[in-house]
Amino acid sequence: MPRQISSLAAALTAVLLLLLPPARPAAAATGGSVWHVVRPGETMASIAADFGLRTGDLARWNQVVKPYPVYVDETLRLNAPADWLPRFQTRVETVTAGTVNWTPRKRCPVLPHLLRRVWVSYIDFNGAYHDGSIIVRRDIVRPTQKVFEALYKTHFRIMAMAPMSVNMPGQTDMSIVTAGYNCRPVAGTKTWSQHSYGLAIDINPLQNPMIRGALIDPAAGNFYLNRRGYLIGMLHAEGAVRAFTANGFRWGGRWTSVKDYMHFSPTNR
Numbered sequence: 001m002p003r004q005i006s007s008l009a010a011a012l013t014a015v016l017l018l019l020l021p022p023a024r025p026a027a028a029a030t031g032g033s034v035w036h037v038v039r040p041g042e043t044m045a046s047i048a049a050d051f052g053l054r055t056g057d058l059a060r061w062n063q064v065v066k067p068y069p070v071y072v073d074e075t076l077r078l079n080a081p082a083d084w085l086p087r088f089q090t091r092v093e094t095v096t097a098g099t100v101n102w103t104p105r106k107r108c109p110v111l112p113h114l115l116r117r118v119w120v121s122y123i124d125f126n127g128a129y130h131d132g133s134i135i136v137r138r139d140i141v142r143p144t145q146k147v148f149e150a151l152y153k154t155h156f157r158i159m160a161m162a163p164m165s166v167n168m169p170g171q172t173d174m175s176i177v178t179a180g181y182n183c184r185p186v187a188g189t190k191t192w193s194q195h196s197y198g199l200a201i202d203i204n205p206l207q208n209p210m211i212r213g214a215l216i217d218p219a220a221g222n223f224y225l226n227r228r229g230y231l232i233g234m235l236h237a238e239g240a241v242r243a244f245t246a247n248g249f250r251w252g253g254r255w256t257s258v259k260d261y262m263h264f265s266p267t268n269r
Helices: 007-019 044-050 055-061 138-153 219-224 241-245
Strands: 035-037 075-077 090-094 115-123 129-137 210-212 215-217 263-265
Touching: 044 055, 055 075, 090 138, 115 138, 129 138, 138 241, 215 219
Parallel strands: none
Antiparallel strands: 035 075, 090 115, 115 129, 210 215
């Protein structure tokens, strides 16, 4: 079923627009969160020149070493950080029926003992470090860890991950959360979704909505329908999508009858 959409999602989109930097400022600001999303054809040197910076400074602020590679969909900060990002970390935990709200009555297609909670490092939209978790089936744990390690190392930003009480206190709109397991059918059908099997991951749903005819889910994702744009948190085939496809996942953004830009699964469903 489509996610519950609250007015917070639309308001949050408006806030994000205010946070985005101008396309080509003369120089980087000296404080606050200032960044640039890498587009095709750009280099560390060309980005530094566009913003009136020295290449070495830009690279150092983003903890990038020579030869200073950049990646499409990477978010580069344009000023010195208050704190340096730590190395990527990950760990795995078993889950219980209570952890995933599993009951025999729901007849979910995967038992809790086959699921795992995977903890990973991520960078939020303000450039801050977090430990986030995602629940997937145990046989895709290692590919999932590799995906999020690649996203972290290429500075791809994620709006929010569980536990939300820690990573985004007070936020109740789950339509913005990067997540995996969810025992539910495909919208409008009685067929279990791949999320019900722990075999699907949705990344930044607001910035990468699902489009089926006139339906846009989440509704506030309407702002991101132009996929030629390169905004913070958006996924592109030549960019962050590669972290998934290099690790055995298929992308819903390549589907034809439906476009599900947030969705990745090894089954291509």
